Amino acid sequence: MTAFNHVQTAHCETGVISNMFRHYGLTISEPMAFGIGAGIFFGHLPFVKVNGVPGTTYRIWPGAIFSRVCKRLGVKMESRKFSSPDKAMQALDEMIAKGIPVGMQSSVYYLPYFPPSYRFHFNAHNLVVYGKNGGDYLVSDPIMETVTTIDRENLIQARFAKGFPEPKGKMYYPLEVPGKVDLKEPIKAGIKQACYYMLKIPVPMFGVKGIRFLAKRVQKYPEKEGDRRAGLYLGNIIRMQEEIGTGGAGFRFMYAAFLMEAGALLQNEALKSIGKDLTAVGDLWRNFAFEAGRVCKARAANNISYKELGNMLLHIADEEEKIFRRLSNVKLA
Incomplete structure (x- = not known):
């Protein structure tokens, strides 16, 4: 398996799609992923409070773009959630040992490579873990300029943060990616x-x-x-x-x-x-x-x-x- 090629993008979900698919030989731009996944949207939810105030969204709900793109391009994904951090980290280590980059849902608040002013309780941030260096995990976070690392404890906290939506250790990776598709x-x-x-x-x-x-x-x-x-x-x-x-x-x-x-x-x-x-x-x-x-x-x-x-x-x-x-x-x- 080739080394994971990190490219900075504008948005985490579409960025992970673009970077991960390209790793498996399917080149698709971030805007194309966003459009095929019908990501454009607007919603104002006065009864759904975010930090005590009404929520407003300018895109479709988290995860929808990814599932739509996979369905429309014929990509088969494996997605797993876990009841305990130990099981989640064991599963992650097993995939990394096989050379398989793993996408995951996380909380921005527990990602130490984010500047403090950007660390807030948002539990639907997507990133890719593609390897280990000693006890640290190698991270391709698509909204960051370069690859970075995260220690085990912070990664556990990010994967099992409380609040809506709870990540519950969610991780995902392709089982089958077509080499070429008609868009x-x-x-x-x-x-x-x-x-x-x-x-x-x-x-x-x-x-x-x-x-x-x-x-x-x-x-x-x-x-x-x-x-x-x-x-x-x-x-x-x-x-x-x-x-x-x-x-x-x-x-x-x-x-x-x-x-x-x-x-x-x-x-x-x-x-x-x-x-x-x-x-x-x-x-x-x-x-x-x-x-x-x-x-x-x-x-x-x-x-x-x-x-x-x-x-x-x-x-x-x-x-x-x-x-x-x-x-x-x-x-x-």
């Missing part, structure tokens, strides 16, 4: 699923409806929640967008890159055009985060109001709806 049908399936989730899912908190749902709540934050809690709620929207994982704008940029790559592969100019326009929507998300951050920090006397922030989100929702309606109508022969 046409997987691309079509990924686009169709993404359009459904953004436009037609019958839940008002998801997709473009979810962006409008959040916009209206943001406009009422000060009167309903008070200034302090309004600032906390708004701050968490920004944090989920700009600091946790790839973030809202980052996922829009990645999906735009997927559409342009798919457009070139399928010789479809409409896909490339939509990808270019989606990049502009990513810029709108970044502008929202900038203005919302100024409101949270009260750094200027002329900050815009919560009502204006909500209007920015309503505009974003309108633009994303236009994008995905156009995309849903593209003929992919």
